[in-house]
Amino acid sequence: xxxxNAFQIDSRDGDAAENAAAGGAAAGGDVCSDPLCNAAExxxxxxxxxxxxxxxxxxxxxxxxxxxxxxxxxxxLPPWLRAAPRNARAATAKSVIQIFLSGGPSHLDxxxxxxxxxxxxxxxxxxxxxxxxxxVLVNELFPLTARHADKFSLLRGMRHNNNGHETATYMMQTxxxxxxxxxxxxxxxxVARKLEEQGALKDRLLPPYITVPxxxxxxxxxxxxxxxxxxxxxxxxxxxxxxxxRRRLETRAALLADLDALGASEKAFFEEDxxxxxxxxxxxxxxxxxxxxxxxxxxxxxxxxxxxxxxxACLQARRLVEHGVAYVTVNMGGWDTHRNQADxxxxxxxxxxxxxAALLADLAQRGLLASTIVTCGGEFGRTPRFQMAPxxxxxxxxxxxxxxxxxxxxxxxxxxxxxxTDETGARVxxxxxxxxxxxxxxxRALGIDPNGVLxxxxxxxxxxxPPQTAPARSGGGGGRGGSGGAGDASPPKLNLxxxxxxx
Numbered sequence: 055x056x057x058x059n060a061f062q063i064d065s066r067d068g069d070a071a072e073n074a075a076a077g078g079a080a081a082g083g084d085v086c087s088d089p090l091c092n093a094a095e096x097x098x099x100x101x102x103x104x105x106x107x108x109x110x111x112x113x114x115x116x117x118x119x120x121x122x123x124x125x126x127x128x129x130x131l132p133p134w135l136r137a138a139p140r141n142a143r144a145a146t147a148k149s150v151i152q153i154f155l156s157g158g159p160s161h162l163d164x165x166x167x168x169x170x171x172x173x174x175x176x177x178x179x180x181x182x183x184x185x186x187x188x189x190v191l192v193n194e195l196f197p198l199t200a201r202h203a204d205k206f207s208l209l210r211g212m213r214h215n216n217n218g219h220e221t222a223t224y225m226m227q228t229x230x231x232x233x234x235x236x237x238x239x240x241x242x243x244x245v246a247r248k249l250e251e252q253g254a255l256k257d258r259l260l261p262p263y264i265t266v267p268x269x270x271x272x273x274x275x276x277x278x279x280x281x282x283x284x285x286x287x288x289x290x291x292x293x294x295x296x297x298x299x300r301r302r303l304e305t306r307a308a309l310l311a312d313l314d315a316l317g318a319s320e321k322a323f324f325e326e327d328x329x330x331x332x333x334x335x336x337x338x339x340x341x342x343x344x345x346x347x348x349x350x351x352x353x354x355x356x357x358x359x360x361x362x363x364x365x366x367a368c369l370q371a372r373r374l375v376e377h378g379v380a381y382v383t384v385n386m387g388g389w390d391t392h393r394n395q396a397d398x399x400x401x402x403x404x405x406x407x408x409x410x411a412a413l414l415a416d417l418a419q420r421g422l423l424a425s426t427i428v429t430c431g432g433e434f435g436r437t438p439r440f441q442m443a444p445x446x447x448x449x450x451x452x453x454x455x456x457x458x459x460x461x462x463x464x465x466x467x468x469x470x471x472x473x474x475t476d477e478t479g480a481r482v483x484x485x486x487x488x489x490x491x492x493x494x495x496x497x498r499a500l501g502i503d504p505n506g507v508l509x510x511x512x513x514x515x516x517x518x519x520p521p522q523t524a525p526a527r528s529g530g531g532g533g534r535g536g537s538g539g540a541g542d543a544s545p546p547k548l549n550l551x552x553x554x555x556x557x
Contacts, residue, residue: 145501146425146465146556149375150245152383153368153410153430154227156270157219157390158457160436160450162479163399165458166210167193168438171478177440177448178396187469195403198411204469205414205423206462207554211473211487212431217452219390222433224273229493229519236516239277239508241493242381244518246283248502249380259342261286262380266367270385278510285383288346288370345377346370359412362405368413375426380500389432393449395440406430414462423463427496431459438479456482459492465499467554488522488549495551504548519548 162168167182168175182191185203192200192208214231216222221232228238239247242263249255249262265285269275276284348356348369359365364386371382388402410430417423435457436450456475462468473485494504497518507515 145499147427147463147496147499148425149379150241150381150427150429150464150496150500151368151371151375151413152241152381153364153406153413153428154270154383154385155389155406155430155432156223156272156385156387158222158432158434158436158452159389160391160395161210161456161458161475162436162438163193163195163395163403165192165196165208165460166475166479167191168477168479171438174440175438175478177450190469190471195399196407196410198407199414202411202414205418206428206460206468207466207470207472209431209459209461209472209487209492209551210475211482211485212435212457212459212489212492213482213486214434214454214489216454217434219433219452220272222452222454223270225489226431226433226492227270227273227275228277229490231489231520231522234520236510236520237274237277238520239279239283240273240275240285240383241496242285242383243276243279243283244497244508245381245500245502247279247508248500258378260345260374260377260379263383264288264374264379264381265383265385266370266374267363268385278516279508280511342377345373345379348373355416358408358416360405360408362409364405365409365412368409369416372413372416372420372422375422376420391436391449392451393446395449410460417463425464427464427466427499428462429459429492429496430461431457435479456480461492461551461554465556466495466551467556470554472551472554487551490519490522491549491551494519494548495555498550499555504550522548 162171162175163177163179167179169180169182173180179194181194183194183197183200184190185192185200187203190203190208192203214222214225216225216232224238225231227240229241230238240263242265246255246262255262263275263283263285265275265287268289269285269287274284276282344350348366351369351373356366356369359369364384367384367386371384374382386402386406388398391398413428414423417426417428434452434454437453439450441449441451456479473487474483475481476483490504497504502518504519506518508518510516
């Protein structure tokens, strides 16, 4: 929401090993650099990537001004698009920390192990380990997280049947299936908009939607809501500002003021940039920087999370929700493992295990877990069969037919399993969960009506969570869902995670 500013810090994570293994995703790249990644899947999404590209502020203002014919268009919308939002239930959560595993982690090697399937499916990790909840098993790579199973539930029925990084990321970040003409905002942007509607952002110095340590670059976080609601990427704010940094930014501010003659003559267009710049300056040089500064934590706490990119980012996320930030995305690359997966997971799995376990324990100890939702997962899973032949040499490909997510806190019960895959993890056999079922449940926990509406710049309203079936004219990835194509007059059918929601 506050990312358009002159003080944007370099958002590349210092842990190069994690981000380089992600095919450039965590560093903001759009195209996977691994030659074994299916090129056809990326090529087929070229148009989708262009459609997801972030609009400039002027483009958005122009689009918002296009009201001619909007009233006529509205009369052709189905009733549930024109209806006023329903009253939301009382919120059980105040904030969300989403740990997004860019590239797609293997569900078999994380939260849905299949030790009886044989080496062709388990790869080198043939053990499932017990947790502190009877009957809940995780892969042996996650011994620390296993100690906190009473705090989280595992969603083993996730599916959307899309195997492309860009489109699958879009679906999991927005709760929306591909197809149609509307580019949806990420959940964090929707939360920011709804908090603004409620008047909850007045006098707040920190933006409500923040991403650490760097943006994905695979989709527009703001969608049709426009750049005002784009996530803020703090980049290098994890430490206190040095004297050199302070002098550099103060000099930059003075230079911008001297050059801002055009801004004075085109005030209507530039006052929004001035607002973003002032907010950014406050976060870089003002009191708000303390929320980002993990150097203020004890050495013991920093050690608990681990000195890795994801460890530092999770600790920063905990500080941000303590300071009232509503939605924090932690992006962790390194999960696009078409080949040599064992070598990659020796880095990524222990780092994630340590950071996730620390985050859950730390939030619980501070009394924050009850009001903070923690989610963890990627855009899809990986193929169940472990591919040992060259050129793969031990890897797994993209797999959107079945995968897992973790969810904890904020009114969601722990120690539960929702959904089930078959004996090899190839398909969901009970309780399929669509992207919108997950995001709709998160909205409900935050007190946002998932059956409510959002304002579109063309003058009509669109549903907060659209139907979980693709429009009939689209080949957009399929997916489970209730009734409702593009012209269905029924409300969107969501299968919210009520079995693990406490209210």
